[in-house]
């Protein structure tokens with residue numbers, strides 16, 4: 161089965177980043193393209209600059225966040241319509257850095273996912289437990305309730321969405337959960353989202369561990385931070401060998 165590999169550049173990238181996209185396009189082999197769909201989510205300021213290079217490289221673009229309204233008096237915000245207008249096809253919502261830094265809760269994340277759907281974008285809904293929840297053995301319960309609340313109304317624009325499990329203690333730390341942990345949480349998410357919604361894993365995915373992670377049952381792709389910034393590193397992940405779990 162094809163995997164979905166998404167790069168989240170976070171607050172990184174200035175003009176000139178086009179060359180990373182072009183380089184990635186050069187690195188992707190026909191076999192890579194057969195095995196994976198590739199999406200890059202740069203800062204909103206770069207979307208317009210990267211559109212041509214991304215199209216030439218066969219890569220889709222996404223936003224990293226959106227407002228719940230299409231337009232209006234919301235200083236400093238970017239709407240899903242604006243992201244779509246700038247060339248995005250996807251939008252990350254509910255990333256743990258937004259939940260932590262901006263107090264976003266799952267009900268707001270759901271409203272953002274629905275706004276993305278109304279704008280014709282595919283939302284990538286992030287969930288994941290804090291270190292203290294993990295240590296207390298509450299990961300499954302916490303993630304289960306996050307996804308139950310954040311899941312959009314299926315009736316909106318066909319309702320296609322993607323989920324991403326990113327345990328906060330694994331984001332940017334170099335620590336990766338045991339495969340059995342990832343498997344258990346993905347199985348819990350699957351129960352809520354059903355068989356057709358891709359579930360990505362995110363948190364310290366690198367070229368070296370990507371094949372193993374992408375071989376875990378119910379891991380349909382990966383959401384990558386640091387290792388998506390350089391085309392070579394990102395390509396190492398996309399070209400990793402995984403085994404299908406049917």
Ligand SMILES: O=C(CO)COP(=O)(O)O
Pocket residue numbers: 168255326330331332333334362363364365383384385386387
């Ligand atoms: O937050 C992430 C992707 O959204 C994961 O970040 P890292 O890959 O840098 O751990």
